[in-house]
Structures are given as structure tokens and as C-alpha cells.
Amino acid sequence: MAKPRVILITGASSGIGKATALKLQAQGNIVYGAARRIEKMTDLAAAGVHVLKIDVTDEKTLIAAVETIQAEQQRLDVLINNAGYGSYGALEDVPLAEGEYQFKVNVFGVMRLTQLVLPIMRAQHRGRIINVSSIGGKIYQPLSAWYMGTKHAIEGMSDALRMEVAPFGIDVSIIEPGGIKTEWAGIAEKKLLAVSGETPYHEQAVKVGAMLSLFDQFASNPGVIAKLMVRAVNDVKPKTRYHAGMGAGLSLTGRKWLSDRQFDWAMTKAIDGAATLSRLEHHGQRAGKRHYRHN
Numbered sequence: 446m447a448k449p450r451v452i453l454i455t456g457a458s459s460g461i462g463k464a465t466a467l468k469l470q471a472q473g474n475i476v477y478g479a480a481r482r483i484e485k486m487t488d489l490a491a492a493g494v495h496v497l498k499i500d501v502t503d504e505k506t507l508i509a510a511v512e513t514i515q516a517e518q519q520r521l522d523v524l525i526n527n528a529g530y531g532s533y534g535a536l537e538d539v540p541l542a543e544g545e546y547q548f549k550v551n552v553f554g555v556m557r558l559t560q561l562v563l564p565i566m567r568a569q570h571r572g573r574i575i576n577v578s579s580i581g582g583k584i585y586q587p588l589s590a591w592y593m594g595t596k597h598a599i600e601g602m603s604d605a606l607r608m609e610v611a612p613f614g615i616d617v618s619i620i621e622p623g624g625i626k627t628e629w630a631g632i633a634e635k636k637l638l639a640v641s642g643e644t645p646y647h648e649q650a651v652k653v654g655a656m657l658s659l660f661d662q663f664a665s666n667p668g669v670i671a672k673l674m675v676r677a678v679n680d681v682k683p684k685t686r687y688h689a690g691m692g693a694g695l696s697l698t699g700r701k702w703l704s705d706r707q708f709d710w711a712m713t714k715a716i717d718g719a720a721t722l723s724r725l726e727h728h729g730q731r732a733g734k735r736h737y738r739h740n
Contacts, residue, residue, distance in 0.1 A: 451518045452678065453477045453510070455499060455558065456528030458485040460627030461577070464671035465525065469678065470494050477514055480528070501528050501554025502546070511561045523678055524562045525575045526555040529595075531633035533653065534640030536590040543640075544591045551595035556602060563610065572615040575677045576603045580623050580693050584700045586712055588637060588646065588653050607685060618677045619686045622670045623693030630660035656719035665690040 452469055456462035457478030463486075466478040470493055478489045479499035486496045495517075497510045514521050529551045532543055559574060566572025581589065582596035600619060607617035624630075634657035641650040673687040688697060699711055 449474045450522040450678065451475045451477075451514065451520050452523040452525065453479060453497075453514060453521060453562070454525040454527055455479045455501060456577075457489060457494070457496075458482040460629070461622065461625060461667045461670045461674070462525075462527040463489065464667045465527070465674040466494050467492055468671050468675050472675070472679075474678075475518060477510070479510055499528075501558065502549045504557060507554075507558050507561055511558075511565070515565060520569055521562055521565050522569075522571070523573045523575065524559065525577070525674060525678075526558060527577045527674075528554065529577065531589075531592045531629050531636075533588050533592060533633045533637035533657070535588050535644065535646040535649075538641045538644050538646060539591055547591045548595055548598070551592075552598045552602070555599065559606070563615070566610075566615050567613045570614045572610075572613075573678065573683065574606070574610075574615065574617045575620060575674065576617070577620045577622070578603070580621050580688060580690075580696050582619075582621060584696050584708070584712075586653065586716070587649050588641060592633070604685075616683050617685075618683045620670065620673055620677060621686060621688035621693065621697070623688065623690030623696065624660055624664035625667055625670055625690050626660060626664045627667055630657045630664070633657055652716050652720040655723035656716055658723055659719055660691075663691055 452474050454462055454466050454469075454476065457466045458480035462478070462480070466476050466489055470476045475495070477495045477497055478486055479497040480486060481498065481500045483496060483498045486494070490496045497513065499506045499510050501507065511521070532539065532547045555576060562572070562574075576599055578599045579596045581593040582600040585593050603617055603619050610617065634654045637650055637657070638654050641647065669689050673689050677683050677687055688694065700708055703711060
């Protein structure tokens with residue numbers, strides 16, 4: 446019988462991270478679920494997941510988590526860097542401090558935790574690092590420069606890292622989710638409208654916000670990405686990239702084959718279409734309410 450893997454996953458308090466932690470735990474692995482909101486992981490603890498409090502922008506918590514796992518298990522087989530958030534808004538409008546924080550969470554926190562676990566994995570002559578990027582690491586949208594900049598950074602740094610650590614028996618894979626029903630879209634929409642909703646970028650902000658608001662209706666379930674995560678953990682020869690979720694295949698294919706200007710046009714049309722659909726649904730809901738009151 447295969448020895449259970451010791452796995453650390455960040456961003457485990459909700460969405461993709463929580464679903465992944467539960468699936469990996471159910472397979473008999475020794476799973477450490479980490480997040481800032483430890484109170485939201487009581488269900489993970491009940492399922493047998495080891496719960497750790499981590500803030501990826503606070504190095505002390507990262508060091509403490511790695512030391513805890515090393516002391517309790519004497520090894521770490523898999524690191525899944527899943528923590529992150531979306532900060533939308535026009536580049537001109539987003540305060541530099543917010544842009545810096547976006548990179549601290551989505552890039553520097555990921556790479557610092559990776560730095561801390563690499564000595565353990567090198568000593569073992571084996572290990573697996575799985576970084577959660579996004580299709581936003583390959584494509585782009587207006588009003589998303591800071592967020593998609595972080596994901597493009599994760600893509601490039603993960604590729605370089607994969608080559609660096611291959612001689613030590615360590616694999617690096619990237620997960621590229623498309624549209625997924627999580628807290629991410631709501632947070633991104635709220636930040637977008639707060640930052641650029643009353644600026645010269647107002648018209649674009651309304652349209653992009655409408656697109657984000659449709660995620661709850663049309664986006665894929667987090668379990669779709671959790672299955673990919675489990676594959677990335679279990680595949681004997683892991684792929685360098687895995688993608689799934691609403692629009693993932695279409696978006697990545699379009700970016701591969703369309704020129705920059707053609708992709709600009711296609712993305713603009715997609716955003717306009719989402720805004721129109723959202724507006725029609727809003728009018729339909731208002732009409733339904735009026736009909737209900739009339740009756």
C-alpha cells in the first residue's frame with residue numbers, strides 16, 4: 446500500500462482550497478489546511494485535516510507552519526500554493542499600495558513559502574509543488590492589470606522553478622482555473638466598482654463588473670478544480686499545466702491562435718455580451734417583481 450503523502454495547501458478556508466483539502470484527506474493523505482480565517486475551517490478539522498493559521502504576507506506564520514509540519518511528520522511531499530485574491534480596477538485608479546499588496550499575496554507569499562519547503566524536498570530527493578495560477582496568467586481583460594500581472598508572474602516563475610528543481614526530483618505544476626463559483630468574483634467586482642466606478646473608466650467598470658456578477662450563475666463548481674488538484678498530486682508524471690472551468694479551454698485556445706488585436710476584439714465583444722445579458726436579466730427580474738405585486 447502506498448505511503449500517504451504529507452500535503453500542505455494554503456487558502457483552505459473556502460472554495461477550491463477547501464474542496465481540495467477534503468478530497469485529498471478522503472484519499473488517506475495527511476493534509477494540512479492553512480488560511481488566515483481559521484474559524485472557517487472547523488469542518489476540515491472535523492474531517493481529519495490538520496488546520497494551521499497562515500497569513501502568506503506574514504513570514505513568521507509561514508515559518509511556524511513549515512516547522513510544525515517538519516516536527517510532526519519529518520517530511521513534506523506536496524505544497525499547493527492556492528491562497529490568493531482578485532483586485533480589479535483601472536491601473537490609473539488602483540492605489541500603488543493595493544497593487545503592491547496584490548503582489549505580496551499572489552506572488553511573494555507563494556514564492557516565500559516555496560523557498561521554505563524546498564530544503565525539505567531537496568533533502569528527501571522528491572517533492573511536488575502545485576501553484577494555482579489562472580487562465581488570467583495567459584490572457585487579459587481591461588481593468589485587471591494588477592491581478593493578471595500577478596498570475597502572469599506565477600506562470601513565468603513556476604516555469605523557471607520547474608527547471609531549477611527537476612535535478613532534485615521535485616516536480617512543479619500550474620493549475621489554471623477558468624470561471625469558478627467562489628468568493629473571488631464577488632470580491633473582485635466590489636473592488637472594481639469601488640475603485641473605478643466613478644472615474645473616467647466608469648463605462649468599462651460597469652461592463653466588466655456585470656461580467657463578474659454572472660459568475661454565480663454560469664461559472665463552474667470549485668469541485669472541478671479540486672479534481673484537477675488531486676490529479677496533479679497523484680499523476681505519476683504530472684503535467685506542467687492543468688486547466689478547467691468556465692471558458693478556460695476557449696480562452697486559452699483563442700489566445701494561442703489569435704493575434705493580440707484579434708484577441709482584444711474578441712475580449713471586448715465577450716465583455717459587451719456579458720453586460721447585455723446582465724442588463725436583460727436585471728430588467729427581467731424587475732418586470733417579474735412588478736408582475737408579482739400586480740397580482
